[in-house]
Amino acid sequence: MFTSNRGEDTVGVFTQEEDSNVEKVKIGGRPNGLAFNPSSDLLLAANVAGPEDSGSITASIVNVKEKMMVGDVSVPGRTRWTVYDPESDRFYVNISSPPQIAIIDGEDPDGLAGSLQIPGVGPHGLDLDVKNRRLFCACDDGGLYTVELESKRVSKVASLAGTPDVIFHNSRLGHLYVAIGDPGIIQVFDTEKAAIVQTLKTELGTHTIAFDQNTSKVYAFMPESHRASTFIDE
Numbered sequence: 001m002f003t004s005n006r007g008e009d010t011v012g013v014f015t016q017e018e019d020s021n022v023e024k025v026k027i028g029g030r031p032n033g034l035a036f037n038p039s040s041d042l043l044l045a046a047n048v049a050g051p052e053d054s055g056s057i058t059a060s061i062v063n064v065k066e067k068m069m070v071g072d073v074s075v076p077g078r079t080r081w082t083v084y085d086p087e088s089d090r091f092y093v094n095i096s097s098p099p100q101i102a103i104i105d106g107e108d109p110d111g112l113a114g115s116l117q118i119p120g121v122g123p124h125g126l127d128l129d130v131k132n133r134r135l136f137c138a139c140d141d142g143g144l145y146t147v148e149l150e151s152k153r154v155s156k157v158a159s160l161a162g163t164p165d166v167i168f169h170n171s172r173l174g175h176l177y178v179a180i181g182d183p184g185i186i187q188v189f190d191t192e193k194a195a196i197v198q199t200l201k202t203e204l205g206t207h208t209i210a211f212d213q214n215t216s217k218v219y220a221f222m223p224e225s226h227r228a229s230t231f232i233d234e
Contacts, residue, residue: 004031004045011045013064027060027069033081033126035091037106041065044091044104046079059093059102061109071109075102081126081166083135088149092116092135094123101126101137101147116147118154125167125178129191136176136191138164144178144189157194161187165207170216173233177218181207186220188233200231 003012003022010024011031031045043062057078061071079102080094089106090113101116101123122140129136135147144158162180169176169191176189184206188198202220210219216233 002034002036002043004034006030006032006048011043011060011062013043013067023067025062025067025069027062028058028072031060032079033093035082035084035093036064037084037086037089037091039086039089040107042070042106042109044082044084044093044109046075046082046093048078059091059104059109073104073109073111075112076100076115080122080124083126083128085128085130085149087130087133092126092128094126094137096122096124096140099123099139101135116152116154118145118147120145120156125164127167127169127176129169129171131171132191136167136169138167138178140164144176158189158196161185161199166209168209168211168218170211170233171213173216175233177209177211177233179207179209179220181205184222186218186231202229 012022014020014022028047029049032048033046035044041064045060049057056074058072063070078096082093091104093102099118103114105113120139120143123137125138127136133149137145142160164178166179174191178187184202184204186200190197203222205223208221218231220229
């Protein structure tokens with residue numbers, strides 16, 4: 001398991017065993033989204049940098065086995081979420097501005113392998129539909145976009161109820177879960193019908209969720225009441 005520790009410029013690495021200790025690796029400035037390539041044991045940490053940082057914004061590459069940073073790739077702007085695609089062996093990283101998805105090679109991540117331009121404001125949530133070879137990108141302006149990885153075609157498929165944050169794709173049911181902190185909901189999007197099919201109420205400020213692909217459970221972390229709510233999609 002991995003954590004991004006923005007306040008100390010590290011990522012944490014630990015196992016689920018009870019006696020596991022967190023091992024920290026120093027990386028570039030203010031890590032945010034994380035994605036892991038298990039075939040090469042490389043972890044990508046998408047950094048956001050701070051207002052006082054004068055250098056370029058980067059995505060740091062960590063060798064998990066060796067517990068050390070092995071690369072720092074300059075990206076065009078402030079990062080958001082990131083995913084790893086095992087079929088193309090590439091990392092995809094949302095860039096807030098200029099709005100795009102940066103592409104980094106998963107086996108030899110020594111620079112950008114390209115980018116995908118997004119016609120929305122502030123690409124934020126990002127997830128991957130491996131089977132249908134497409135990305136889902138939720139933007140700050142409320143637009144939900146798909147990116148066809150083979151053709152590079154970008155399409156707006158929905159207007160959301162507010163500014164989105166974390167998104168997760170349920171490959172078994174073909175659903176996409178979009179967390180929206182204001183008014184405090186999770187919108188459930190049917191990716192085959194291209195339609196919102198359900199809205200789950202959380203609470204104001206709930207913009208972080210987690211998803212268990214094996215059980216189809218969605219966990220919403222609610223800051224006002226200090227609770228985590230669990231939703232089951234069937």
